[in-house]
Amino acid sequence: MNLTLNVWRQPNANAPGRFVTYPVNDISPDMSFLEMLDIVNEGIVHQGEDPIAFDSDCREGICGICGIVINGIPHGGKASTTCQLYMRHFREGETLTLEPFRARPFPVLKDLIVDRTALDRIMSAGGFISASVGSAPDGNDMLVPKNNAEAAMNYAVCIGCGACAAACPNGSAMLFTGAKVAHMAELPQGQPERYQRVVAMLSEHDELGFGSCTNHGECSAVCPAHIPMSAIARINRELTQAALRGYSSATA
Ligand code: FES
Numbered sequence: 001m002n003l004t005l006n007v008w009r010q011p012n013a014n015a016p017g018r019f020v021t022y023p024v025n026d027i028s029p030d031m032s033f034l035e036m037l038d039i040v041n042e043g044i045v046h047q048g049e050d051p052i053a054f055d056s057d058c059r060e061g062i063c064g065i066c067g068i069v070i071n072g073i074p075h076g077g078k079a080s081t082t083c084q085l086y087m088r089h090f091r092e093g094e095t096l097t098l099e100p101f102r103a104r105p106f107p108v109l110k111d112l113i114v115d116r117t118a119l120d121r122i123m124s125a126g127g128f129i130s131a132s133v134g135s136a137p138d139g140n141d142m143l144v145p146k147n148n149a150e151a152a153m154n155y156a157v158c159i160g161c162g163a164c165a166a167a168c169p170n171g172s173a174m175l176f177t178g179a180k181v182a183h184m185a186e187l188p189q190g191q192p193e194r195y196q197r198v199v200a201m202l203s204e205h206d207e208l209g210f211g212s213c214t215n216h217g218e219c220s221a222v223c224p225a226h227i228p229m230s231a232i233a234r235i236n237r238e239l240t241q242a243a244l245r246g247y248s249s250a251t252a
Pocket residue numbers: 055056057058059060061062063064065066081082083084
């Protein structure tokens with residue numbers, strides 16, 4: 001395959017960025033998108049220039065680090081991670097525009113790499129169980145109904161890639177936050193801190209500069225873990241119940 005890449009190049013967080021065009025030739029359709037970028041980088045390094053910086057780690061669709069906006073859609077629009085995107089997804093001769101994830105709380109560090117610490121800070125605000133659990137309990141000590149276990153797993157599969165916020169016109173990370181809140185709200189271990197958790201995580205979400213959800217649904221459409229929009233409905237229900245019990249951002 002032959003393609004043209006328009007790639008966002010930005011030397012560091014404070015320098016201005018610009019698009020640079022790279023012709024790409026003789027690419028196998030069976031290569032992954034990141035393997036194609038590896039080959040492009042080999043050519044760039046061979047010419048003595050700085051390779052395109054992009055994140056990757058597992059390359060198995062698990063870690064969620066490999067976010068790139070391809071032709072305006074996070075991860076390229078296949079609802080997979082970028083590392084699980086294959087070149088056969090594109091047409092011969094196509095021009096691809098590559099940008100970093102765009103959201104106010106995701107500052108660009110270099111080229112296609114952004115700082116997604118903001119998602120960790122939402123988790124730090126309440127996405128944990130603070131009880132001392134001691135040693136591992138016996139398997140059936142704490143019974144979890146099957147429906148709750150399955151619902152929790154549907155939300156626990158979020159890999160925290162940030163594509164939801166990058167796709168949202170409002171730059172909202174409500175799908176991510178909702179998945180984390182709903183995951184723990186479904187399980188008995190999550191009950192003791194259930195209401196202060198949702199208030200604290202949403203307050204942190206807002207303070208970090210993520211926008212509000214207005215139900216566009218772009219987040220769920222690009223989510224590699226297929227987190228449903230019900231995660232956002234769930235977080236709103238949790239927030240209402242928290243308010244009825246007297247929890248507010250002042251008490252979180
Ligand atoms: S590199 Fe880990 S999900 Fe893509």
